[in-house]
Amino acid sequence: MKKIVLVLLLGLAMLTLISCTDKDDKNNSKPGGEISETVTPSVTTAETVTPTETATPTVSSDNENTEHVLDYFPYRENKQYLYEGKGNEYASFWSYADYQDKDSGRIQLRLDNGGTQTVQVLEGNNNGISIIVSKEECYYRDNLLKYNSVEEPEVLLKEPIKKGTEWTLSDGRKRYISDTEKEISIPIGKYKTIEVTTDEKEGKTKEYYAKELGLVKREYTTNGMTVTSTLKEIKDTPLIQNLTLYYPNEDEKMLKEAKTIKFNTNDITRLKVQELLREKHEGKQGLISVGTSLNSLYEGSDGIVYADFSKDLISDMNAGAGFEQMLLQGITDTLGGYYGAKEVYLTVNQKPYESGHIILKKGETLKVSK
Structure with a gap:
């Protein structure tokens, strides 16, 4: 059971669509990998982050039927996503967008599973959606949008959006699109989703992404046991x-x-x-x-x-x-x-x-x- 909890926590920290290693001298008064929210002219300020509309970025294409990863990477201004869990006490969690910047295609998400809070920065572009910052046990709120803290970004979803698209993660796990028209029924409705499968050493994780919502369900199976996290509610709240x-x-x-x-x-x-x-x-x-x-x-x-x-x-x-x-x-x-x-x-x-x-x-x- 401890092993399952550990795997789930790792999945929560790394696979949700929704520390930093550079050390600076105290006298420089700059964060090591974090952005300084300052009014000093020489330092980039948090005020430069332009509030974005709650909308999904669009990508022009000659083929209107072609899907893009950005269709599954929604901006989430003032919205809390709540997921109900089954099979493990840490399967339930919520996520919230601390910061987002449409120009850079980045969103900073806060995830809370009842045991810990993790802050991630996700970046979406025409090639894929990746985690570029991940900071565990982060209960305060600093703006990390302008920094990369992971040696190799973790790709959550990659183009082309078609069955069989496959990529390998830095830890050797294989991830691939296993279905592009998987119908999923969740408490807030029924959706056609992209199914992304990750082969683990002792199990398998399947994640389901819906247009204009992002992650709607995650399912982890191992040794006959299944743990699920399902989107049950989206709240407009601070x-x-x-x-x-x-x-x-x-x-x-x-x-x-x-x-x-x-x-x-x-x-x-x-x-x-x-x-x-x-x-x-x-x-x-x-x-x-x-x-x-x-x-x-x-x-x-x-x-x-x-x-x-x-x-x-x-x-x-x-x-x-x-x-x-x-x-x-x-x-x-x-x-x-x-x-x-x-x-x-x-x-x-x-x-x-x-x-x-x-x-x-x-x-x-x-x-x-x-």
């Missing part, structure tokens, strides 16, 4: 995540408050977090002033959270040494908690934090205490 805010009160005691953040597809994480950091507590100023901007926020490949603020963080603080230290600790615990990190590298306009009371050295991080 992604909801939790964040705990830590802040000091007038008695210099650290308090905490649980918050929820609602993300639509292509919302920028740092702007949502910035809003929470600005919120007043007990009628007093928040962790940062209303005039303070969070210029960039991301987790690097070293597991450190990088957060850069505008100079207003210091000029608007108006606090004594002890309270200033607590404010910085509150920011550190809040951001570190969201990312599940142990350290935060906090800078002001890309320079080490320096005020009249506190001076941080270049590369010096703040430790998360919660």
